[in-house]
Amino acid sequence: MKVNPQNLPTETFEWGAIKWFVSPEHTAKPNVTFGEVILLPGKGHDRHNHPDSEEILYVLSGEGKQMVNDEEAFTVCAGDTIYIPAGVFHSTYNTGWEPLRLLAFYNPGGAEALLRELPDFRKLEKNEILELVRKMK
Numbered sequence: 001m002k003v004n005p006q007n008l009p010t011e012t013f014e015w016g017a018i019k020w021f022v023s024p025e026h027t028a029k030p031n032v033t034f035g036e037v038i039l040l041p042g043k044g045h046d047r048h049n050h051p052d053s054e055e056i057l058y059v060l061s062g063e064g065k066q067m068v069n070d071e072e073a074f075t076v077c078a079g080d081t082i083y084i085p086a087g088v089f090h091s092t093y094n095t096g097w098e099p100l101r102l103l104a105f106y107n108p109g110g111a112e113a114l115l116r117e118l119p120d121f122r123k124l125e126k127n128e129i130l131e132l133v134r135k136m137k
Contacts, residue, residue, distance in 0.1 A: 008126060010128070
C-alpha cells in the first residue's frame with residue numbers, strides 16, 4: 001500500500017506538528033504507527049510515556065535535546081536514532097533555529113491516540129495548510 005502524505009490529516013500542537021503515515025486510525029489494521037514529527041524552534045514535547053508501546057525516533061534534521069528514563073538529556077541531530085522502551089518516560093526539545101524533524105515509530109501502534117487528548121491538539125484536514133506565525137514580544 002502506497003501512502004501519499006498529501007492525502008492525510010496533520011495533527012498540530014503549540015510545539016509543532018505530526019503527520020502519521022501509517023496508523024490504526026487510517027490504515028487497514030497495522031500493528032505499528034509511523035510518521036513524521038516537526039518540533040518548532042525552542043519548543044518541545046514534554047515528559048511523557050507510552051505504557052504499552054516502545055518508540056523509535058530517527059532525527060532527519062535539526063538539533064535538539066532528548067531525555068530518556070529521567071536521565072540527563074543528551075544532544076540529538078540528523079542521523080541519530082533513539083530507542084525508548086515501553087513505559088519509559090521521555091521528552092524531546094528543539095534547541096536549534098530550524099525545525100527539528102523526526103521520524104517516529106510506535107510498536108504496537110495506537111499510542112498516538114493519547115496526543116489527541118492534549119488541550120492544544122488541532123487536526124488539519126488534508127486540504128488545510130499549517131500556518132506558522134511569528135509572535136512579537
